[in-house]
Amino acid sequence: MSVEVITGSFDPGAAYSEFLAGARGIGAGVVFTGVVRSTHERPITALILECYVELATNEIEAIRRSAVDRFALAEAHIIHRHGRLLPGEPIMQVMTLAEHRGAAFDGAQYLMDYLKTDAPFWKKEETADGSKWVEPVAADAVARLRWEQT
Template identity: 65%
Template sequence: MIIISDAPFDPGTLLNQFQTNHPEAGAAVTFTGMVRSLPDRPITALILECYPDLAQNEIAAIRTTAIARFDLIDAAILHRYGRLVPDEPIMQVMTLAPHRQAAFDGAQYLMDYLKTDAPFWKQEEAAAGTEWVEAKASDDTARDRWR
């Protein structure tokens, strides 16, 4: 399952849909990314720009690679775009595997690649105006450890 959407989603409902009807799965891992606003640097919203056609293709490729590499039973990725407010979920990655290590590794691999290779761009909206979020070198490092 891959969903790229500007609509809100319920993380629990999504997980329940994903993990039903897989009696062979012994482990399910879910990561949910949230919009955060820090007390010393509050934001009013996070605005995500997306190139949907490219996102669909790149995420499909990353998912296929992750399933093969970690022998996952299934993997699902949902990523939102548009204007999101603090506390809202931005994205969710879910993996199903026979055992926990593969499910954890698969989820981490998907997250590390999504951070740097999926065409989304975040802009923080605060009282003073909006500002593009800068890419972090540490995200490239996290991705590169899988190479």
């Protein structure tokens, strides 16, 4: 399985070790883990990620395939959680394998930039004052644009 949309937590290190264990004839692996952030300026008590699991799986798989094709990745795997997540917990993880590090890094960066704009999730932040839905962030769309210009 190359895309996992799950409710429970996961062990980022164990997931990466398992991913690397299948590697043969490649020289580079890259892993990125997104973590629930609560800052001093903007404290949250929890992050709720809502999704339509079937749709999210389909869409993320399409993004994954485009990354594999574009960067000739040997493999790419994405884990994405939904449900109620606490600060410090992993939200998602992108892992890539390629012959050389350039493609592995670029593939992971491309996947992240597309997931930040195109993964079909809705975010709600829980704070001490209540909860509210998060608006899309323009900076994420800008980050994605660089791949459309190259």
